[in-house]
Amino acid sequence: MENKFMKKTLAAVFAIALLGNSMPLSGVQLPLAVPMTVNAAEKEYTSLRFEEGVLTLYGNVVKSEVKDFKYRSDVELVVCEPETILPSDSSGLFSYFRAKEIDLSNATEYSSFTSMRGMFESCEKLVTLNIDGIDTTGVTDMGNLFKDCESLKSIDLFGFDTSQVKKMEWMFANCKAVTNLDLTRFDTSNVENMSYMFYSCSGMSDIDVTAFDTSSVTDISHMFDNCTGITSIDVSAFDTSKVKNMYGMFLGCTGLKRLDVSGFDTSNVTNMTHMFTRCSSLTTLDIGTFDTSSVTSMGYMFSGCSNLVRIDLSGLNTSSNTSMKNMFDDCKSLRQLDLSSFDTSSVDDMENLFGGCESLTSLDLTSFDTSSVTNMRYMFSGCKKLTTLDVSSFDTSGVTKMERMFSVCPELGWIDLSGFDMSSVLNCSNMFLGSNAISSYILNVTSNSVTLDGGVGLNFYVKPCDELAKIVISGPNGETTFTDFDDYAEDDGRYKLPYYLNMAQSCKDVTLQAFTSDGRSLIVCNKDGQLLDHSKADMTLAGYLDNAAKGSEDQKLSSLITALGNYCRCADQYFNHTKQSFDEPSLDDKDLEYIGSKKMQDETGVCKISIVLNSRTDIRIYYSGEENTAKYGDRTITAQQNANGKYFEITSIGANQHGDEITLEIGGKKVTFCALSYVQRVLNNDDTSISDVKKLCKMFYLYGKAAKEYKDSLTEE
Numbered sequence: 001m002e003n004k005f006m007k008k009t010l011a012a013v014f015a016i017a018l019l020g021n022s023m024p025l026s027g028v029q030l031p032l033a034v035p036m037t038v039n040a041a042e043k044e045y046t047s048l049r050f051e052e053g054v055l056t057l058y059g060n061v062v063k064s065e066v067k068d069f070k071y072r073s074d075v076e077l078v079v080c081e082p083e084t085i086l087p088s089d090s091s092g093l094f095s096y097f098r099a100k101e102i103d104l105s106n107a108t109e110y111s112s113f114t115s116m117r118g119m120f121e122s123c124e125k126l127v128t129l130n131i132d133g134i135d136t137t138g139v140t141d142m143g144n145l146f147k148d149c150e151s152l153k154s155i156d157l158f159g160f161d162t163s164q165v166k167k168m169e170w171m172f173a174n175c176k177a178v179t180n181l182d183l184t185r186f187d188t189s190n191v192e193n194m195s196y197m198f199y200s201c202s203g204m205s206d207i208d209v210t211a212f213d214t215s216s217v218t219d220i221s222h223m224f225d226n227c228t229g230i231t232s233i234d235v236s237a238f239d240t241s242k243v244k245n246m247y248g249m250f251l252g253c254t255g256l257k258r259l260d261v262s263g264f265d266t267s268n269v270t271n272m273t274h275m276f277t278r279c280s281s282l283t284t285l286d287i288g289t290f291d292t293s294s295v296t297s298m299g300y301m302f303s304g305c306s307n308l309v310r311i312d313l314s315g316l317n318t319s320s321n322t323s324m325k326n327m328f329d330d331c332k333s334l335r336q337l338d339l340s341s342f343d344t345s346s347v348d349d350m351e352n353l354f355g356g357c358e359s360l361t362s363l364d365l366t367s368f369d370t371s372s373v374t375n376m377r378y379m380f381s382g383c384k385k386l387t388t389l390d391v392s393s394f395d396t397s398g399v400t401k402m403e404r405m406f407s408v409c410p411e412l413g414w415i416d417l418s419g420f421d422m423s424s425v426l427n428c429s430n431m432f433l434g435s436n437a438i439s440s441y442i443l444n445v446t447s448n449s450v451t452l453d454g455g456v457g458l459n460f461y462v463k464p465c466d467e468l469a470k471i472v473i474s475g476p477n478g479e480t481t482f483t484d485f486d487d488y489a490e491d492d493g494r495y496k497l498p499y500y501l502n503m504a505q506s507c508k509d510v511t512l513q514a515f516t517s518d519g520r521s522l523i524v525c526n527k528d529g530q531l532l533d534h535s536k537a538d539m540t541l542a543g544y545l546d547n548a549a550k551g552s553e554d555q556k557l558s559s560l561i562t563a564l565g566n567y568c569r570c571a572d573q574y575f576n577h578t579k580q581s582f583d584e585p586s587l588d589d590k591d592l593e594y595i596g597s598k599k600m601q602d603e604t605g606v607c608k609i610s611i612v613l614n615s616r617t618d619i620r621i622y623y624s625g626e627e628n629t630a631k632y633g634d635r636t637i638t639a640q641q642n643a644n645g646k647y648f649e650i651t652s653i654g655a656n657q658h659g660d661e662i663t664l665e666i667g668g669k670k671v672t673f674c675a676l677s678y679v680q681r682v683l684n685n686d687d688t689s690i691s692d693v694k695k696l697c698k699m700f701y702l703y704g705k706a707a708k709e710y711k712d713s714l715t716e717e
Contacts, residue, residue, distance in 0.1 A: 043068065053077060055099070057107075063087045070096040080106040091117035091141070100151075101128040108133075117167070118144035127151050136161045143167040143193070148174045155181065163187040169219070173199035180204065189213040195245070200226040205255075207233055215239040221247035221271070231281070232258040241265040248274040257281045267291040273323070278304035283333075288312035292321070299325035299349065306332045319343040325375070330356040337363065345369040351401070352378040361385050370394045377401040377427075382408045389415050397421040402428035402531070409435040414467075418521040422533040431531055438523070440466040443514045445537040446494060446527040448544050452564075452655045452707060456616070457498035458541050460512050463527075464495060469517040473499045475510035502614045504575035506541040506568030542568055556710040563706035564655075567699040571613060574696050585698035595683060595701060598659060598676040603669035610647075611678045613700075617653040619675055622646065623666060631665040656711040658704030676701060 047061045053076040055069055061084060069075050078099050084107045087093065094102060095118050102120070113135060120126065121144045129152060136142075142162070146155060147170045155178060162168075168188070172181065173196050181204065188194075194217050198207055207230055214220070220240070224233065225248050233256065240246075246266070250256065251274045259282060266272075272292070276285065277300050285308060292298075298318070302308065303326045311334065318324075324344070328334065329352045337360065344350075350370070354360065355378045363386065370376075376396070380386065381404050389412060396402075402425055406412060412435055422428065432438055444463040451457035460473065464485070471482045480499055482488065488495045499510050513536050514522035524535045532538070545565040552558040562583075569580035587595075600609050606625050612618040623630075623646055628639045630648045639646045650662055658675040665671075679697040682690065 050075070054079065056081060057084050057086075060085045061087055063089070063093060066093055071098065073098045075099045076101070078102040078104075080104050082106045083108045086113065088112040089115045090119050091115045092121065093119050094123060095119070095121040097123050098125050099123070100125050102126060103128075103130040104134065105130045105132045112138065114138050115141045116145050117141040118147065120146050120149055122148040123152070124148060124150050127153060129155060132156060133159060136165075138164060140164050141167045142171050144170045144173070146172050146175055150174060150176050153177045153179070157182060158185065160185065161187070162191075164190060166190055166192050166216075168197050169193045170196045170199065172197060172201055174201075176200065176202050178203055181207065183208060184211050186211060187213070188217075190216055192216050193219045194223050195219045195221040196225065197223050198225075198227055199223075202226065202228045205229045205231060210234050210237055212238065214243075216242060218242050219245045220249055221245040222251060223249050224251075224253055225249070226252040227256075228252060228254045231255050234260070236260050236263050238264065240269075242268060244268050245271050246275050247271045248277065250275060250279055251277045254278055254280045257283070259285065262286050262289050264290065266295070268294060270294050271297050272301050273297045274300045274303070276302050276305055279308075280304055280306045283307050283309050285311045288315040290315055291317065293317040294320055296320050297323045298327055299323040300329065301327050302331055303327070303329040304331075305334075306330055309333050309335060311337075313338060314341055316341065317343070318347070320346060322346050322372075323349045324353050325349045326352045326355065328354050328357055332356060332358045335359045335361070340364065340367055342367065343369070344373075346372055348372050349375045350379050351375045352381065354380050354383055356382040357386075358382060358384045362388055364390070366390055366393055368394065370396065370399075372398065374398050374424075375401045376405050377403045378407070379405050380409055380412075381405070383412070384408065385411055387411050387413060392416040392419050394419065395421070396425075398424055400424050400426045402431060404430045404433060406431055406435055406438065407433040409438070411437055413437045414441045414516070414520060415523070416521060417523050417531060418535045420531060420534060422531060428530045429528070431525075432523075432529065441516070442523045442525055442529070443468055443471075444525050444527055444529065445512060445532070448539050449496075450541065450544060450548075450564075451498060456503065456541065457500050458510050458539060458544065460497045460499075460537060460539070461490070461494045462497060462512070462514075463493070465522065467516045467522065468514055470515045471495075471497060471512060472515070473497060473510060473512050475499055475501065476505045476508040477501070500614075500616075501541055503568050503571035504613070505572075506545075506565075507572050507578070507580075509538050509540055512537040542572075556706075556713045560703075560706040560710045563699075563703045567703040570696050570699040574692050582699075585695060585702055587698055587701070591701070591705075592683075594659070595676055595680050598661075598674050599680045600671065600673040600677040602671050604666055604671060607666075607671050609673055609678045609681060610644075611675055611700075612649075616651060617655070617658070617675060619650045619653060619662070619673065619678070620647040621650075621664060621671060621673065623648060625667060627667045632662075637664075655704050655707035657708075658701070659708070675704070 045065045047059050048055060048057050048065055053074060055075050055078045058081040075097060076099055078094065086107050090113065116139050120129065126149050142165050146152065152175055168191050178201060199222055204227065207227065220243055230253060246269050250259065256279050272295050282305055298321050302311065308331050324347050334357055350373050354363065360383055376399050386409050407430055432442060443465050445460055446463055447461045449459045451459060473480045477500065482497055485495045488497055490496055514524055516522060521535055524532050524537055526532060542565060545561050549558060549561045549565065552561060566582040569582040572578050573580040604623065604625060606623060608622045610620045610622065612620060622644060623639065629636050637648055639648055648664060653675050661672055661674050663670055663672045679701050682693055682697045
């Protein structure tokens with residue numbers, strides 16, 4: 001009674017300690033992954049006893065009683081007394097036991113024995129197992145049976161009747177110490193699942209599966225995965241007519257030198273991902289007879305087959321395939337690939353497709369349909385001997401990833417990327433990293449600027465390459481061709497190439513293309529080496545101004561950029577009848593007074609003023625008198641004629657010079673004016689129909705005002 005009372009008292013103290021979130025210093029903390037149970041030694045059992053490291057089973061074994069001894073390192077041996085009856089469902093019965101030996105040879109009466117699933121799973125210290133005489137005639141599930149028995153050196157399967165078994169997945173997985181298995185008596189005619197069956201059986205040099213009947217099998221994924229010790233395996237008799245999944249079937253069989261899969265019926269297979277990955281000792285592989293019409297994924301299929309010299313792909317039907325990611329990755333010895341029969345219309349992933357194919361010198365991909373592809377990153381990375389490549393037919397309109405696509409291809413020269421649509425690409429960094437030969441064909445457009453000296457020029461700064469012969473800049477005013485670059489050279493080795501626009505063309509695309517001496521398109525990239533859309537540099541004046549306004553810290557410059565942007569959009573709206581968003585012009589009394597002071601002074605009495613907004617600002621003085629010449633300083637200028645009459649023209653008025661007065665002498669009489677004289681004339685007109693012209697003139701004034709203030713600030717500095 002006293003002992004019973006002591007036990008209850010200790011239990012109460014222990015409970016209080018737990019509730020108080022503390023334990024005695026002498027307490028032992030159980031592993032977090034192991035559930036805390038009542039000490040098995042204190043329980044009364046009906047079908048077992050435990051003495052001095054030996055667990056003895058007897059009678060009708062109760063499954064829950066056996067499971068009390070999981071994880072216990074003091075259980076060294078498990079034995080059965082004669083006529084011991086194991087549970088009909090023995091799934092997981094001894095899983096996670098720490099015993100070194102289990103002897104069930106005395107167990108009898110197995111008439112209702114149906115499941116052995118995971119029966120010895122994760123018995124990591126088990127060295128000896130005796131299951132002689134076990135009647136398995138009624139067993140349907142042997143999945144995970146010996147999984148993770150890492151120390152088990154041999155398994156006697158001589159008496160196993162597997163005629164009713166449907167599941168053998170993970171059956172011998174991770175039995176690393178087993179060197180030989182006698183499977184010749186296995187009846188596998190009803191087995192449907194053999195996935196991971198021999199996974200990581202790295203101690204075996206040979207697995208004899210010639211007697212296997214696989215006619216009912218639907219899943220053989222990872223069947224021999226990571227069997228690094230086997231050098232050959234005979235699967236020539238396999239009936240794979242019902243198989244749907246071959247994912248990773250031979251993955252990691254690094255020692256495998258011979259493999260005949262030519263007889264495989266793959267008509268129902270949908271997944272071949274990783275099927276031969278890291279079969280690094282294979283030199284040839286014949287899959288020419290494969291029916292792959294239903295296969296949707298071939299990613300990593302031959303990845304890491306580093307000694308594979310030849311592979312017959314002529315029979316592969318890839319019409320249903322959506323992934324070719326890493327398909328030939330690290331096939332270092334592969335010298336040629338015939339992919340002419342490939343239908344890639346459904347493929348969306350080609351990442352690292354040929355990455356590390358160091359021995360390939362050429363690839364014919366002209367038949368590739370890439371209209372569904374979204375990922376091309378690392379596609380040719382590490383093709384060190386590739387010298388030519390035609391990707392001109394690639395449809396890249398849906399591609400979002402292109403980083404390192406042609407990296408580490410040191411011998412790859414010119415490639416035509418003028419058809420590459422980069423509109424969807426989010427990342428194309430380091431696209432040509434480590435590809436030295438191709439650098440001679442890469443022209444970098446490093447930045448843009450705007451020239452406001454007499455005209456509006458959108459400038460492209462380019463870093464030339466060895467093969468550069470010609471640059472063509474095209475836009476709303478036609479093409480400007482550059483072949484002699486000396487006049488455009490900057491001190492840093494770049495060229496500054498201008499294209500002139502008028503204000504109404506600010507939203508029109510200006511495009512730069514570059515060519516070799518024989519007319520081939522050069523690769524045009526930005527300053528970071530990222531490929532530009534269709535290998536062209538596109539920019540609009542409005543787009544440049546928007547970007548420049550965001551990055552400017554100079555208040556005067558920022559005001560100038562904003563004023564120019566508003567003026568350009570207003571001009572575009574007026575001349576091209578487009579809808580543009582810009583700040584409405586507002587002039588104060590001081591502005592209006594200044595503009596009023598710029599009224600044209602005309603001694604002839606017959607002059608009218610107009611301005612021309614081309615890439616430069618020109619002033620025209622229309623004159624209805626008889627004289628055809630006028631004095632302009634020391635020069636004499638001759639009148640010109642158009643539909644509006646005779647006029648004298650002063651050209652290239654700088655933005656900061658809109659208020660600078662100019663004097664012409666015509667027939668001895670002076671005419672004094674400036675660009676703002678036209679603005680004064682328009683703003684003083686009461687005609688309500690010219691409100692849009694007035695708005696444009698106000699923008700013109702504000703732009704010139706900002707330009708002068710910015711120019712003056714530079715002079716002050």
